[in-house]
Amino acid sequence: MSNKRKYLIFADWQKDHSYTPYFDACTQAILDGTARISKTRYEPGYPQYPCFRVQGHEVLVGAVLEYYLYRLGVEGFDYEKARNFSERMRQLAGFSFEVRYPLSQWVKRCLRNPYFQNVAQEDSFYENWVLNPNEAHDFIPEDMFKFACYVAVCHTKYDAGDSYTAQQIFQYVTALGSNIPTQLKKNGSGTLPKEIIEYKDVALSCKANDAFATIKITMKEDTEQNYAQTLDFLCTLLESEFPRSYSIDFRTPSKKLLPIKGLPKCGVHYLFAGAIHYPALYKKIERYARLAMQEFEWYINLQAEKCAIPGTFAVFALGITDEKYHTLVCDYLLVCDGEHQSLQGDFVLAYIEKYGFTEKGLELYRLCEENMQHLPKRLITLYKKK
Secondary structure, three states: OOOOOOOEOHHHHHHOHHHHHHHHHHHHHHHHOOOOOEEOOOEOOEOOOEEEEEOOEEEEHHHHHHHHHHHHHHHOOOHHHHHHHHHHHHHHHOOOHHHHHHHHHHHHHHHHHHHEEEOOOOOOOOOOEEEOOOOOOOOOOHHHHHHHHHHHHHHHHHOOOOHHHHHHHHHHHHHOOOOHHHHHHHHOOOOOOHHHHEEEOOOEEEEEEOOOOEEEEEEOOOOHHHHHHHHHHHHHHHOOOOOOOEEEEEEOOOOOOOOOOOOOOOHHHHHHHHHOOOHHHHHHHHHHHHHHOOOOOOEOOOOHHHOOOOOHHHHHHHHHHOHHHHHHHHHHHHHOOOOOOOHHHHHHHHHHHHHOOOHHHHHHHHHHHHHOOOOOHHHHHHHHHO
8 A cells, every 4th residue: 555545445455465354354343233333534735534443443434335246156156146236335425426336336337348349439438338249248146137127226326317328328238138127117116105106097197217217297187186106106206215316297178288488398497387377286286396497406307508407397387386385396497407497597587577666576586696606687687777
């Protein structure tokens, strides 16, 4: 080890197996549920990292997961053991870099690098991994495919809807001959009860897939009862371990729109533009908004300048309809990511045009100004004329 670095990383063990007792002690503590995460000792000029302290040594959190998965591969890979240990790590450290990175490296080391080749142009920024026809792959254990798909689902659930990484992993597994991604696309991960992820009657069909973070809703009739059932379904879903970033595909005969120019015409917009016509549902709409809106999470089927955090259209529907939801709107403006999202500017403009620069209007303007790079020009003009 470097004189400047006092903690142990996986590469240290690879070079010197005398460190095995320290890694084994950390592994056993994790399995026993007694492990505790600390920070590496502070040294001026050097960052601190999450670690386990054992017998006078500091072992980085990610190094222990790398070590466990590597040893498991040597001894005979077992999906249940790999998943259970990874889940314990996730519960200890969250789906942080210290957990994400070792899992991603396992996929690359065990499935991508041995059987695929990068055929992207040398000057291309993007990699393009395709199956190598010269590498036999018909002997890969099913447990490895299962674990790779577990990693993909983790990215979907816990990594702000990182559907790109998840899709890459699913593509590797499918190309190698497994039908697990197809099963996941049809049935989800299987960890959520059927009564949570499915609802169906003669006029309404709701189905969610946690592996792909998708919610599909088909409403044959626009009725208060159907919207109420839909909102209850969404809220129950968000109170479970469903991904916090997700897509909503909502289909209805009547595609109503909110009185806010500039919003994308999409299913989730139609959903709350329809539900807001029923005052008895306002509490349910607010409940959904409160459950849904979280910083750095997204509706994953809205892209570029139309991107939005979950809860956006529910908040806009209530906020433009009744000023009594001012606190909800303020809470939303404090949470939404103004560096990547701009729809809140369209909402505040519509609000000012309807209610004027009242005390509440001025507060919304100020909050919007603080979290956006560029306010709508008309909103700025109205403010100067007030």
